[in-house]
Amino acid sequence: MSNLSEYLPFIIxxxxxxxxxxxxxxxxxxxxxxxxxxxxxxxxxVVLIFEFIGPIVYFTIGRGDE
Known part of the structure; x- marks a missing residue:
């Protein structure tokens, strides 16, 4: 448990x-x-399943022209 508290400032x-x-x-x-x-x-x-990569992929290659 002490290891987790050390990484919380980076995880949050x-x-x-x-x-x-x-x-x-x-x-x-x-x-x-x-x-x-x-x-x-x-x-x-894609956005919901691939949580950190999904939104980045959407904004870089999936978003169409406005």
Whole structure:
């Protein structure tokens, strides 16, 4: 248990960043109808299943033009 408390200052910001990215990606997926690849359901699954990498992949290659 002492090892976990040593890493908490590093883990907590990563969790907050991951949650913020996932929420931002989900809001964007739900509000915008066009994507470069795939469809809305596929991107929701990617964002939720691949938690840290999914939102980054969506914002880099999946998001369509505004």
């Amino acid at each position: 910001p990563l969790v907050i960043i991951e949650i913020a990215l996932a929420v931002a990606a989900l809001i964007h997926v739900l509000k915008h109808p066009n994507y470069r690849f795939g469809n809305k359901v596929m991107w929701i699954i």
